Every structure is written in structure tokens, then in C-alpha cells.
Amino acid sequence: MSTVVQYILSGLAIGGIYALVALGFHIMWSSARAVNFAHGDTLMIGALLAVYLLAAGVPLWLACLTAILVGAAFGIALERLAIRPFASQQGSVGWMLSTIAIGIMVESVATIETQGYALPLPSPGVAFSVQVLGAGVYPQELLIPVVALAAMFGLRALQRHTLIGRAMQAVAHNKSAAALMGIDVNMVVAFSFALAGLLGAAAGILVAPVVQASATMGVLPGLKGFAVAIIGGITSAPGVVIAGLAYGVMEKFVEGYISTAAREIIGFSMMILVLLVFPQGLFGRREVAKV
Numbered sequence: 001m002s003t004v005v006q007y008i009l010s011g012l013a014i015g016g017i018y019a020l021v022a023l024g025f026h027i028m029w030s031s032a033r034a035v036n037f038a039h040g041d042t043l044m045i046g047a048l049l050a051v052y053l054l055a056a057g058v059p060l061w062l063a064c065l066t067a068i069l070v071g072a073a074f075g076i077a078l079e080r081l082a083i084r085p086f087a088s089q090q091g092s093v094g095w096m097l098s099t100i101a102i103g104i105m106v107e108s109v110a111t112i113e114t115q116g117y118a119l120p121l122p123s124p125g126v127a128f129s130v131q132v133l134g135a136g137v138y139p140q141e142l143l144i145p146v147v148a149l150a151a152m153f154g155l156r157a158l159q160r161h162t163l164i165g166r167a168m169q170a171v172a173h174n175k176s177a178a179a180l181m182g183i184d185v186n187m188v189v190a191f192s193f194a195l196a197g198l199l200g201a202a203a204g205i206l207v208a209p210v211v212q213a214s215a216t217m218g219v220l221p222g223l224k225g226f227a228v229a230i231i232g233g234i235t236s237a238p239g240v241v242i243a244g245l246a247y248g249v250m251e252k253f254v255e256g257y258i259s260t261a262a263r264e265i266i267g268f269s270m271m272i273l274v275l276l277v278f279p280q281g282l283f284g285r286r287e288v289a290k291v
Contacts, residue, residue: 002134007252009137013210015248016144017043020203021225022232022240023151024196029234030172031192032087034095036078038103039200040222044110046071046201047213051119060123064205071201072194078102079193084186103222110215118217123209144206145245151199152241168192227271233284243282 021039028035046067053063082098125140132142159165170178171188179185204218211217224247232243247267254263274282 003256005133006135006137007256008249009132009135009141011249011252012145012245013137013141013248014144014207014251015245016146016148017203017207017221017244018225018228018247019145019148019241019244020151020199020206021221022229022234022244023148023155023237024199025226025229026234026237026240027155027168027192027196027199029229031168031189032079032083034083034087035099035226036075036083036193036196037096037099037222037226038078038082038106039099039196040218040220040225041103041106041110042071042074042197042200043204043207043218043221044213044215045074045106046204047121047208047217048110048114048119048215049201050205050208051121051213054122067205068198068201071204072198075193075195075197075200076190078197079190083193084189107215107219114215116215118212118214120212121205121208126209138210140206140209147202147206148241148244151202152237155195155237164188164191224267227268229281231271231274231281233278233281235285236281236283239281239283 021043024039024042025035028039049067049070050060050063053066054060058066078099082102083095086094086098123140125143126138129136129138130142157165159169167178167183167188168191170181170183171185175185178188200218203221204213207221208217225244228244228247229240231247232239232241234240247270250270251263251267254266258266278284
């Protein structure tokens with residue numbers, strides 16, 4: 001019984017990271033019908049920056065807050081430099097290639113800076129472990145899925161109760177109509193990418209005390225976060241969060257009962273199977289284009 005609980009709790013922790021990354025993809029896709037494929041590197045930027053600021057004597061809370069804000073700035077910069085120039089080109093995949101290229105360059109810079117080493121991020125959440133039904137976990141691991149759910153509900157509240165949130169919904173529904181209503185579409189899209197970057201950097205800071213910060217720490221979470229967004233339905237915020245948590249739990253059971261090598265095979269095979277049966281994802285909506 002304790003083994004099953006261990007897999008579930010550990011799975012929810014890593015699934016919470018996937019959920020936060022997938023939520024970022026949802027926000028970007030909803031506003032721009034494009035995504036930042038360097039989004040996984042936002043985790044690395046947030047985690048490494050927090051490590052370096054902490055080493056420079058900055059208090060932990062301020063180091064984390066600064067790193068999160070830099071993650072948001074990175075999202076804005078990517079949107080302006082790699083997404084917007086191609087937004088008006090019908091059918092262009094330039095944004096895809098540009099964001100991938102920038103992600104590779106950022107990883108290379110981080111590798112040079114860290115010399116390929118992983119760096120610890122001290123946190124009170126990993127100073128001790130707690131027992132839950134016989135399973136031992138860090139409080140930091142229990143915090144991650146809570147933050148993912150809070151981010152989902154926070155996004156829903158933002159969309160329903162604020163002007164910028166309603167503007168985001170309007171732009172997601174119809175950019176041209178939103179512009180005719182006086183909404184600054186470029187500003188809303190930039191805000192959406194900033195919000196996605198903020199969530200990505202926060203995810204990196206949350207997971208770094210458990211796995212350590214490194215130049216490549218965001219590669220797999222970025223890919224899996226995108227896979228989770230597709231499985232859950234990239235147009236549905238609750239869908240991507242639920243899919244992320246479930247995907248993390250599934251991974252841990254595969255690791256425990258089969259092997260680590262089988263984890264990626266089964267996980268990405270599930271994505272293909274889900275898309276064959278549910279082309280819009282499990283919770284996604286079919287989008288109808290009016291002509």
C-alpha cells in the first residue's frame with residue numbers, strides 16, 4: 001500500500017510541473033494560435049537565476065520573485081522577436097523554427113555558464129520529509145500539484161473577473177472582432193506570453209530543489225508539457241491540468257512496475273492513441289472556422 005501511495009504522490013509532484021507547463025501552452029495557443037517551443041527553457045531560466053541570485057546573497061523569496069519576473073520578460077521577448085513577425089503570414093511555421101532555435105541558443109549559453117553541472121536550490125521544502133500513509137515525500141513535492149491547481153483556478157478568475165482576462169477571451173475567440181472593439185490585440189498576446197513565462201519560471205523554481213537546476217532541466221518537461229496540452233485538449237485549462245497530473249502518476253507507475261526506459265515509450269504512445277480517438281484532446285473543443 002505504501003508503495004502505491006509513494007507512486008501517486010511522486011507522480012502528482014512531477015505531474016504538477018507538466019500541468020504548469022501545459023497551462024502555459026494553453027494560454028499562448030488561446031491568444032496567438034502559436035506557442036513558444038522554447039517554453040521548457042523558461043523552467044531552466046527561473047531555476048538557475050534563482051540559484052545564482054541566492055548565491056549572490058539575495059534572500060530566497062526575492063531571488064525567486066525576481067526569477068519569475070525574468071521568466072515573464074523572457075516570454076514577452078520571445079513573442080515579440082519570434083512569434084509576432086510571423087503572425088500575419090498565413091500558414092507560416094517560422095514561429096516554430098524561431099522559438100526552437102532560440103531555445104537551443106539559450107540552453108547553450110546556460111551550459112557554458114554552468115559548465116554542464118547541476119546546481120542545488122536550497123529550499124525549506126526539502127529540509128525534511130513527511131510520512132503520508134507510509135510513503136515518504138518532501139513538503140516541496142506536495143506543494144507542486146497544489147500550485148498547479150491554484151494556477152488553473154487563478155486563470156479562471158482572471159478571465160472572468162478582470163478586464164485583461166475578458167480581453168484575453170475576446171482575442172482567443174476572434175482577433176479581428178476584438179481589434180474592432182478597441183482591444184489592443186498585440187498587448188493582450190504579449191501579456192499572455194508573459195503569463196505563460198511566469199508559470200514556466202515558477203515551475204522551474206518549484207522543481208529545482210527536488211531535481212537540481214541544470215541547463216537541460218527544461219527539455220523533457222517542455223516536450224511532455226506540450227504532449228500533455230495536446231492530450232488534455234490545448235483549448236481547455238482544466239483539461240491540461242488534469243491530464244498533466246494523471247500523466248505524472250502514470251509515469252511513476254510505469255517506472256516502478258516496468259522500467260524507466262519504458263516510461264517515454266508508453267507516455268508518448270498514449271498521446272498518439274488519444275489523438276486518434278479524440279483529435280481535439282480529451283477535454284478540447286472542436287474549433288469551427290467561419291468562412
